[in-house]
Amino acid sequence: xxxxxxxxxxxxxxxxxxxxxxxVENKLGACVNVVPEVxxxxxxxxxxxxxxxxxxxxxxxxxxxxxxLEKVKSVHPYTxxxxxxxxxxxxxxxxxxxxxxxxx
Amino acid sequence: xxxxxxxxxxxxxxxxxxxxxxxVENKLGACVNVVPEVxxxxxxxxxxxxxxxxxxxxxxxxxxxxxxLEKVKSVHPYTxxxxxxxxxxxxxxxxxxxxxxxxx
Amino acid sequence: xxxxxxxxxxxxxxxxxxxxxxxVENKLGACVNVVPEVxxxxxxxxxxxxxxxxxxxxxxxxxxxxxxLEKVKSVHPYTxxxxxxxxxxxxxxxxxxxxxxxxx
Numbered sequence: 674x675x676x677x678x679x680x681x682x683x684x685x686x687x688x689x690x691x692x693x694x695x696x697v698e699n700k701l702g703a704c705v706n707v708v709p710e711v712x713x714x715x716x717x718x719x720x721x722x723x724x725x726x727x728x729x730x731x732x733x734x735x736x737x738x739x740x741x742l743e744k745v746k747s748v749h750p751y752t753x754x755x756x757x758x759x760x761x762x763x764x765x766x767x768x769x770x771x772x773x774x775x776x777x
Numbered sequence: 778x779x780x781x782x783x784x785x786x787x788x789x790x791x792x793x794x795x796x797x798x799x800x801v802e803n804k805l806g807a808c809v810n811v812v813p814e815v816x817x818x819x820x821x822x823x824x825x826x827x828x829x830x831x832x833x834x835x836x837x838x839x840x841x842x843x844x845x846l847e848k849v850k851s852v853h854p855y856t857x858x859x860x861x862x863x864x865x866x867x868x869x870x871x872x873x874x875x876x877x878x879x880x881x
Numbered sequence: 882x883x884x885x886x887x888x889x890x891x892x893x894x895x896x897x898x899x900x901x902x903x904x905v906e907n908k909l910g911a912c913v914n915v916v917p918e919v920x921x922x923x924x925x926x927x928x929x930x931x932x933x934x935x936x937x938x939x940x941x942x943x944x945x946x947x948x949x950l951e952k953v954k955s956v957h958p959y960t961x962x963x964x965x966x967x968x969x970x971x972x973x974x975x976x977x978x979x980x981x982x983x984x985x
Contacts (some may be wrong), residue, residue, distance in 0.1 A: 678866070679889065679967060681783065681834070683810060693922045697929055704923035704963070706891060706936055708812060708916060711834070714797045715808035716879035721801055728810055728834070730889070730919070730936070732963070738867055746869065753875050755808070755836070757868040759783060762886070763946055764965035765954065771961050775924035782970070785887065785938070787914060812916060815938070818901045819912035820983035825905055832914055832938070842971055850973065857979050859912070859940070861972035863887060 677772055678738055678758040680731040685750060686710055689727030695748060701741040702731040703775035732761075737776055781876055782842055782862040784835040789854060790814055793831030799852060805845040806835040807879035836865075841880055885980055886946055886966040888939040893958060894918055897935030903956060909949040910939040911983035940969075945984055 680702070684692050686709070693705035708728040715722055733741055735758075742756055749756075761769070784806070788796050790813070797809035812832040819826055837845055839862075846860055853860075865873070888910070892900050894917070901913035916936040923930055941949060943966075950964055957964075969977070 677965070679965065690920065690922075693920070694929075697922045697924065704921065706919040706921050706934065708919050708936070711810040711812050712794065712797070713808065713810050714794075714801045716801065721798075726810065728812070732965070735867075742869060753871045754869060755872050757781070757783065757836070757865045757872065759863050759967050760866045761965045762968045763943075765950060765962060767961045768963050768965065815914040815916050816898065816901070817912065817914050818898075818905045820905065825902075830914065832916070839971075846973060857975045858973060859976050861885070861887065861940070861969045861976065863967050864970045 676735040677761040677769055678733055678735055679761060680733055680738065680741065680756060680758045682729040682731060682745060683713065683726045683755045684729065686725045686727050688750060689729060693729055696731055696741065696745065699744060700776050701737055701744055702733040703772040704732045706730040732772055734772060734776055780839040781865040781873055782837055782839055783865060784837055784842065784845065784860060784862045786833040786835060786849060787817065787830045787859045788833065790829045790831050792854060793833065797833055800835055800845065800849065803848060804880050805841055805848055806837040807876040808836045810834040836876055838876060838880055884943040885969040885977055886941055886943055887969060888941055888946065888949065888964060888966045890937040890939060890953060891921065891934045891963045892937065894933045894935050896958060897937060901937055904939055904949065904953065907952060908984050909945055909952055910941040911980040912940045914938040940980055942980060942984055
């Protein structure tokens with residue numbers, strides 16, 4: 674499987690840095706941008722909940738996604754964490770190669 | 778039509794919470810993250826305009842998108858609102874199921 | 882090539898406004914939202930680096946991407962800048978037309 678993904682992950686506000694370090698240190702992603710605080714509104718067990726979260730924007734390869742999914746789920750504080758992948762359709766070739774090299 | 782989308786919507790800074798509540802309450806999206814303040818630069822009627830906006834990151838199903846589009850347009854303060862859908866190519870299965878269940 | 886993209890670009894925190902103006906003034910994008918400050922973690926030359934960056938969310942056409950890529954690379958302060966394109970799969974028709982018209 675080739676190609677590259679932008680993966681979106683939300684976490685509690687105080688866990689953003691810890692999880693982004695975990696992802697990069699374990700070569701699950703080449704780079705993570707953490708949007709420090711977003712206001713989230715969502716359904717949970719029949720109620721509408723509101724929380725402040727951090728939004729992680731992870732750049733990785735399609736090949737790494739399965740491993741990223743399993744390992745992030747294993748350390749994430751939520752039972753059903755948001756871990757969703759958007760396809761990168763085109764990009765700076767040097768940057769895409771850098772993603773590849775950073776994940777080796 | 779199956780599949781899931783990340784939908785991006787921009788609104789005036791003070792309308793972010795109101796619109797995200799509207800989207801979740803009406804089951805147009807399972808979850809919305811609101812980036813409270815972004816600096817926007819854009820063309821409008823031949824001039825470059827600058828504004829502070831809120832950026833909504835909506836997680837929904839492809840099936841719901843048409844309804845989301847029509848209903849958000851009906852309450853959005855802009856005449857030509859940004860409502861654009863990015864495809865979720867892969868994700869935490871439990872989370873994608875949660876999106877589905879939350880929209881029933 | 883038809884279609885529309887959301888293009889993500891990261892820059893040093895103090896360059897966000899300047900680059901977003903450059904992109905819109907030169908009709909490389911119809912609109913840019915600048916997330917003023919994200920915390921970035923990434924691999925660089927074998928080390929994990931941490932920086933504060935601005936994240937640009939550019940809305941443009943697929944047709945314009947090549948020109949956007951070359952011109953942004955020519956003014957970007959990084960040697961290997963993140964310039965990556967995500968496909969817009971569906972959207973408010975009036976807004977997509979507005980993108981088209983704004984880039985003429």
